[in-house]
Amino acid sequence: MQISFVYILKCADNSYYTGVTSNLNQRMYQYDAAFYPDCYTASRRPVELVFYAEFTNIGFAIDKEKQIKKWSRAKKEALINGDYDALPNLAKKKFQK
Template identity: 35%
Template sequence: MKPIGTHNYFVYITTNQNKTVLYVGVTNDLYTRLVQHHEHAKPFTYKSFAGKYNAYFLIYYERFGEIEHAIEREKELKGWRRSKKEELINSFNPEWKFLNDEVE
């Protein structure tokens, strides 16, 4: 997923199994971050919001070449109401399919 000589940063949205929680984050390694969210969801190890609410199912992501742009976008999305986030997810992934297996 990362061409040689380039940097990749991702803004992503995860949810829980029932799709009742949305978590917005930023990372430079989407696969590893998803694994971390899953690990943090194990009983008695809740180390993050995503872990506490089992929000480790990827439903949306954007790729950026500059970390500053990714952080700016993450802050923007975090400021949105849930309904606006849902519209964004629907435009990218209308079935809210879990995309974890598509990430390398």
């Protein structure tokens, strides 16, 4: 059984990037080296791994990645901070500052 990871990176421009991989260490090396120079993170380095979760089913991991990518920044930050109780109440909408 192969483990898959869903992860969130915080980029130098303060944006978040969500991805999925079967080898998190290798993937982080690729981000640091700008292995794919045209990807979203290459021009936003350095990146910081701020969240990851392990999955035993790659299909489920991909579904979760797609779900998280649709979340608002506030909801992603609640996940990153481990504030799981807040997740159901954070809809994808604009919040007043």
